[in-house]
Amino acid sequence: MSKANQSSVSEFLLLGLFRQPQQQQQLLFVLFLNMYLATVLGNLLIILAISTDSRLHTPMYFFLSNLSFVDACFSSTTVPKMLTNHILESQSISFSGCLTQMYFLFMFADMDNFLLGVMAYDRFVAVCHPLHYTTKMTLRFCGLLVAGPWVIANLNVLLHTLLMARLSFCADNRIPHYFCDVPPLLKLSCSDTYLNEMMILTEGALIMIIPFVCILVSYVYITCAVQRIPSTKGKWKAFSTCGSHLAMVSLFYGTITAVYFNPSSSHSAEKDTAATVMYTVVTPMLNPFIYSLRNKDLKRALTKVIGRKRFFFPVKA
Template sequence: MSGANQSSVSEFLLLGLSRQPQQQQLLFGLFLSMYLITVLGNLLIILAISTDSHLHTPMYFFLSNLSFMDVCFSSTTVPKILANHILGSQSISFSGCLTQLYFFVVFGDMDSFLLAVMAYDRFVAVCHPLHYTTKMTPQLCALLVSGSWVIANLNSLLHILLMARLSFCADNRIPHFFCDVTALLKLSCSDTHLNEMMLLTEGALTVITPFVCILVSYICITCAVLRVPSTKGKWKAFSTCGSHLAVVSLFYGTIIAVYFNPASSHSAEEDTAATVLYTVVTPMMNPFIYSLRNKDMKGALRKVIGRKKLSTRCRHQN
């Protein structure tokens, strides 16, 4: 980080989602509710998977990692929104802004990679069921997750280093609720050509590649399901795949719309609305889509909730 950057702009102002006091109160309650649902729902899933030995399989290993990433992903942006509202402040330091951006990219990439890994896991389970245990070994599962971590951190570090070399002069108002790449590039008084080129090339690879892998996996799964003679089996498979694809479409569709379209084709308000969908709504929906429709997961959650109720009764009796 250069000294010129620090001396020209020491902090940014996050303008948030609305400047109307009544709307701000409503949005605060809405974001707080969604954040609590996201955290509690995903933590329950992690707890259920870790305590139930029947769920110690590749599919649930990836699901627990996805739940952890969803909590982290939402926590990079939403707590700052809530804190700024309570404190009546809009400021975030230059270093704090880059830190938020770093973790936002890391956890966003990890969400993307894990969705692709989970799609591959389902592809192997449906299309090659007899070889599932030999292909999806614990070593491969650990390698897929750790490899995703390495790529996500390297990708985020690249964008942060490119962002740190830019100069930010007079205007420090970010028309967004967090430090986003596109919003910061618009404020810079330096040449942002290299940043934009890397965003559209290397950045696109980390988004488009997992998206294509997911589509190919589900196309193969669909072809395999169509060969199933049972109508009930087909409907169950398509129902599950359809809900998964709905979340994938929402997640990737909004990311592509925000980051890989010309800046002139959409306004800051449209960017903000689209960003809310994949940063807040999607992590909140994942527990319901990936878990509550699953009988094994429901059973594990009932056991966890049952233990809590039993321990509470014991405390009251004592």
């Protein structure tokens, strides 16, 4: 590797969210700590409830448990580092650590994206072809619908990480963010970032667009099928199974598009930070609440899990 291609920056400084007065810093720290704990605990409870209740061993809940696992990991790629830096009063992250964080962050973001598409397809089959649901959504097919995205997500993120690794960072190493995100890193680079930006707007956009189109097409067919249901109660029941999913789709794709699929000249640190907080912290935290509060079967399973006091505290004889 030529010297020109090597980065002269050995570490970056994550300026983070804690640049306000001391009192506001403490408030933000407590807020993000509680949000992170709620994210991990809520998603793990969903996984536990689905795995222990045989009535939830269906494709819909199989995909939901995978989404919960991804969301717990997704939030864990950024928030713990931010909280640790605040406690240690340190802002540094190594160059290799920055690329590693970026790799896992976008791998889990891609998986969120793919799983939302897979769940839309599952709802399409359930609503539009209910008599063929069990024959179409077999265990093997569901496994492929999850395994395939893992492979694609890793290959996609590997490409963008290698493209980022080839850039040079020669002067300013301060990232006005709480994690290693692509837009601020591209702004800091003293190399030509044209290829990186083009790959984000083309290949990266396709990774996001294909599942999104799948979601749109699925819900067009779902809407048409629901309109043919004669009873209002039947229509409400069909739409209620899709409402939670649509809420997550709107929040996830809205914030992702605002951050990554606009020209770099239109980005500002404040807007990017607000949008990324939404999809890296808020969205994973809302997942267990959105899916459980409107789902009687899942609420029953969660109540059963939480009600097992011996699971948390061994009962003495």
